[in-house]
Amino acid sequence: MGPIIDMYIATVQALARCLINGELIESEMTKQALSEMKFHLEAGISSSGESISVDTVRGAFRLFEKWGVLDHYSQGGVRLLYLTDRYNDKTSMKKVYYKLERFRKEFPTQWKSPCPSRSGTPSPFPIQTEEASSG
Known part of the structure; x- marks a missing residue:
């Protein structure tokens, strides 16, 4: 489960980067989520790339639709994605991140650092674990 949750977290970050106050074609949003996860691997934020796939990103999209x-x-036959009004800001997207982070703690893999707290992340905001942000 850990690698799947990792991909879901990367997807949340890509959604926050691309969709706050906007919309994007599903195929392009999928590319952005995959790119985010590749960045996590290259930066050493994530240690497993086994869940990098279009199917996993689509699963994340379905979950996030279910969560609202x-x-x-x-x-015109093209599917466009957007954040709902309730989640169309950084603060709300951080809450989604923390919800996923709780799952990650239940199904850990070998993480090298909290995801993502390193500078240079393409995400619009550095998301840190509660422990890291309180220190």
Whole structure:
């Protein structure tokens, strides 16, 4: 489960980077999520790339739609994704991150650092674990 949760966390970050106050074609959003996860691996934030796949990203999209974070509409046969009003800001997206982080703690893999707290992350904000941000 750890590698899947890792991919879901990367997807949350890509959603926050690309969709706050915007929308994007699903295929492009999928590419952004995969790119985010590749960055996590290269930066040593994540240690396992076994869940890097379009199917895992689509699973994340379905979960986030179920949670009311993400929604979509079709236009000209193209599916466009956007954040719901309730989650259309950085603070709300951090809450989604922390929800996933709790799952990660239940199904840990060998993490080299909290995801993502390193400078240079392409995400719009550094998300740190509660322990790291209180120190």
